[in-house]
Amino acid sequence: MNSITETLLPPAEEANPVGGIDQSAGNFSYDVKYAFDAGTGLSDKTVEFISETKKEAPWIREFRLNALKTFLAKPMPTHWATKDLDNIHFDKIRYYLSSGQKPKRTWEEVPDDIKRTFERLGIPEQERKFLAGVEAQFDSEAAYSNIKETVSKQGVIFVNSTEGLREHPEIFRKWFGKVIPTGDNKFSALNSAVFSGGSFIYVPPGVKVSHPLQAYFRINAENFGQFERTLIIADEGAEVTYMEGCTAPKFSTSTLHSAVVELVALKGAKIQYITVQNWAANVFNLVTKRGLAHEEAEIKWIDCNIGSRLTMKYPGVVLKGRKARGEVLSIALANDGQHQDTGAKMIHAADETTSNIIAKSISVGQGRSTYRGIVHIPRHLKGCKNNTECDALLINSSSRTDTYPAITVRGDRHSVQHEASVSKVSEEQIFYMQQRGLTEAQAMSLSVNGFVNELARQFPMEYSVELKRLIDLQMEGSVG
Amino acid sequence: MSQLEIKDLHVAIGDKAIVKGVTLTIRKGEVHAVMGPNGAGKSTLAKAIAGHPDYTITSGDVLLDGRSILEMEPDERARAGLFLAFQYPSEIPGVSIANFLRAARQARLAEGEEIDATDYYKRLYQKMDLLKIDRKFTSRSVNEGFSGGEKKRCEILQLAMIEPLFALMDETDSGLDVDAMKIVSEGVNQLRGPGLGILLITHYQRLLNYIVPDFVHVMVDGRIVKSGDKSLALELDAKGYDFWVKKGEPVAK
Numbered sequence: 001m002n003s004i005t006e007t008l009l010p011p012a013e014e015a016n017p018v019g020g021i022d023q024s025a026g027n028f029s030y031d032v033k034y035a036f037d038a039g040t041g042l043s044d045k046t047v048e049f050i051s052e053t054k055k056e057a058p059w060i061r062e063f064r065l066n067a068l069k070t071f072l073a074k075p076m077p078t079h080w081a082t083k084d085l086d087n088i089h090f091d092k093i094r095y096y097l098s099s100g101q102k103p104k105r106t107w108e109e110v111p112d113d114i115k116r117t118f119e120r121l122g123i124p125e126q127e128r129k130f131l132a133g134v135e136a137q138f139d140s141e142a143a144y145s146n147i148k149e150t151v152s153k154q155g156v157i158f159v160n161s162t163e164g165l166r167e168h169p170e171i172f173r174k175w176f177g178k179v180i181p182t183g184d185n186k187f188s189a190l191n192s193a194v195f196s197g198g199s200f201i202y203v204p205p206g207v208k209v210s211h212p213l214q215a216y217f218r219i220n221a222e223n224f225g226q227f228e229r230t231l232i233i234a235d236e237g238a239e240v241t242y243m244e245g246c247t248a249p250k251f252s253t254s255t256l257h258s259a260v261v262e263l264v265a266l267k268g269a270k271i272q273y274i275t276v277q278n279w280a281a282n283v284f285n286l287v288t289k290r291g292l293a294h295e296e297a298e299i300k301w302i303d304c305n306i307g308s309r310l311t312m313k314y315p316g317v318v319l320k321g322r323k324a325r326g327e328v329l330s331i332a333l334a335n336d337g338q339h340q341d342t343g344a345k346m347i348h349a350a351d352e353t354t355s356n357i358i359a360k361s362i363s364v365g366q367g368r369s370t371y372r373g374i375v376h377i378p379r380h381l382k383g384c385k386n387n388t389e390c391d392a393l394l395i396n397s398s399s400r401t402d403t404y405p406a407i408t409v410r411g412d413r414h415s416v417q418h419e420a421s422v423s424k425v426s427e428e429q430i431f432y433m434q435q436r437g438l439t440e441a442q443a444m445s446l447s448v449n450g451f452v453n454e455l456a457r458q459f460p461m462e463y464s465v466e467l468k469r470l471i472d473l474q475m476e477g478s479v480g
Numbered sequence: 481m482s483q484l485e486i487k488d489l490h491v492a493i494g495d496k497a498i499v500k501g502v503t504l505t506i507r508k509g510e511v512h513a514v515m516g517p518n519g520a521g522k523s524t525l526a527k528a529i530a531g532h533p534d535y536t537i538t539s540g541d542v543l544l545d546g547r548s549i550l551e552m553e554p555d556e557r558a559r560a561g562l563f564l565a566f567q568y569p570s571e572i573p574g575v576s577i578a579n580f581l582r583a584a585r586q587a588r589l590a591e592g593e594e595i596d597a598t599d600y601y602k603r604l605y606q607k608m609d610l611l612k613i614d615r616k617f618t619s620r621s622v623n624e625g626f627s628g629g630e631k632k633r634c635e636i637l638q639l640a641m642i643e644p645l646f647a648l649m650d651e652t653d654s655g656l657d658v659d660a661m662k663i664v665s666e667g668v669n670q671l672r673g674p675g676l677g678i679l680l681i682t683h684y685q686r687l688l689n690y691i692v693p694d695f696v697h698v699m700v701d702g703r704i705v706k707s708g709d710k711s712l713a714l715e716l717d718a719k720g721y722d723f724w725v726k727k728g729e730p731v732a733k
Binding site for chain 2: 423426427428429431432433434435436437438439440442443446447449450451452453454
């Protein structure tokens with residue numbers, strides 16, 4: 001049995017220049033003894049260790065080693081992004097840590113220290129309340145993975161990527177790396193080399209999963225890199241909602257989270273993918289997310305970024321089939337020391353495809369939010385539509401927001417709308433609310449909640465409640 | 481008996497003195513009207529009492545039930561029982577009137593105590609019926625795209641729901657609009673009573689045709705130059721402000 005030692009981390013590390021977020025709910029870690037540890041730094045050996053530990057087929061091992069080459073060959077994208085990326089020390093990161101590769105099917109079997117973590121985060125409770133299935137990843141591997149029997153009986157597969165590759169290679173291999181090729185960007189290459197964990201979901205034709213499937217990603221170890229890989233396939237006419245949450249303790253050193261998420265919606269299928277990202281303020285969150293929507297299919301990304309030190313994430317949809325629909329609803333909150341560089345990509349590749357992007361960002365204190373978007377409609381298509389709305393809210397005069405919308409539309413048979421706004425919470429507005437009895441923090445919270453309200457209403461109830469709670473916590477920490 | 485005492489209050493914006501020694505006591509249940517020409521410092525007086533950060537109190541004191549409120553934050557003053565009806569209320573996009581008022585009432589509960597939604601809506605609808613406000617009104621965002629009259633209605637509804645001890649009503653410029661004036665006066669007449677003291681700030685005597693004050697004060701150049709009962713308002717109407725301006729100090733610009 002592992003001994004349980006809890007390390008309580010100081011609420012605000014002085015050594016860490018990144019402050020401001022109340023991470024108290026997730027700011028704890030347990031001293032876990034890892035049976036599998038790839039050590040520090042990245043080389044062929046690291047990749048081979050991971051592949052061997054997972055007892056992978058030779059093609060996966062080759063895939064990983066090639067990806068490592070691509071990663072090493074690609075330059076950092078600092079020229080268009082941010083110099084903060086240069087502060088990631090790839091040689092100091094631990095790339096694989098786990099206590100075993102086989103997730104447990106019941107919480108009773110999960111080792112005490114890990115179970116305790118997820119209980120503290122309320123995962124088993126949420127599972128009982130409103131979820132169709134849960135996967136709980138602890139550092140590199142899923143510690144728990146379960147799907148309700150009613151759902152698995154419909155033929156729905158919901159396992160982690162390690163199991164998916166082992167037990168369903170015929171489906172997995174067909175789509176793996178097809179939506180996001182290894183060389184898409186430096187971090188998708190890194191993920192392809194060292195990926196571990198993440199979900200594999202397959203929903204058979206016509207099956208509509210009534211409740212959401214949820215994955216929870218927890219980083220427990222310091223100097224760790226989490227590289228989950230998620231692949232979701234909704235077969236013809238199928239429907240599924242997937243939600244992910246995440247937390248990490250706030251260490252004084254930086255942590256890297258770099259996921260790759262690929263979605264495939266076949267003819268008439270619908271996938272809704274919801275993220276509430278609440279990483280600690282020392283986490284670099286560099287994630288590539290893209291979906292492929294076939295004829296009349298619909299992919300919707302709901303993406304909320306509250307935590308992390310730097311997030312770079314632009315969920316995209318490739319609208320491959322006629323009448324496919326893509327949507328990104330995005331909320332980003334950048335507090336002191338945080339940079340949320342988020343946005344959306346919509347690639348129209350068939351007639352009568354529709355895309356919608358609504359992005360709202362809030363910058364607090366020294367926080368910086370950036371919207372970066374691509375909408376591409378080529379000349380030979382007809383009847384494509386895009387709507388892009390980007391609204392930014394600045395809380396303080398030192399807050400910063402930038403918008404880089406790149407909308408390329410060729411041909412004259414399309415309809416495109418773009419609106420952008422920047423507003424500021426004024427002192428008058430705060431005074432007005434204070435005069436009604438709200439504290440300054442409550443007043444700011446209410447302004448921010450009002451700003452995102454219309455968008456948050458489109459989220460499932462549990463998540464809009466969670467979002468509101470996180471905003472309240474953030475604003476509480478930002479004044480006084 | 482609850483009372484709001486303003487004692488020799490001096491207020492400045494930056495280096496500029498605006499209110500130059502106002503003394504006034506309002507007891508619960510009384511309606512005081514403060515009248516005066518533009519630039520006399522009437523709005524400044526109200527905002528300074530409410531704790532607006534742009535106004536500096538250079539000397540004097542404001543006591544609520546014998547306790548100075550000058551060290552209190554604006555929200556603490558509000559929770560202690562002070563309400564300011566704004567001349568130009570702010571918009572709060574995306575926040576419905578119902579949710580805003582709920583947050584305001586919630587802020588008055590003890591830590592950990594949660595507002596009872598059923599009670600809250602019952603009370604809200606009661607007040608809306610009293611003030612003849614359409615039910616749909618409260619699902620709109622606070623003041624967003626409101627007409628002048630709607631803004632007044634929203635302020636009066638907030639006053640009714642928050643139930644302060646004292647209301648400072650800054651109606652300086654808005655007396656021009658007859659509809660707005662009626663909304664304010666009907667609201668005040670509905671809500672006035674032994675539990676509420678009102679300081680009604682107005683530029684135009686006309687408002688006092690609808691609201692009969694217990695006391696009238698004439699404010700010129702940062703000072704109250706004359707106090708009396710409601711008949712003073714009529715006198716003022718007949719003689720105009722110039723009469724006092726000439727008698728008193730020149731009007732500040």
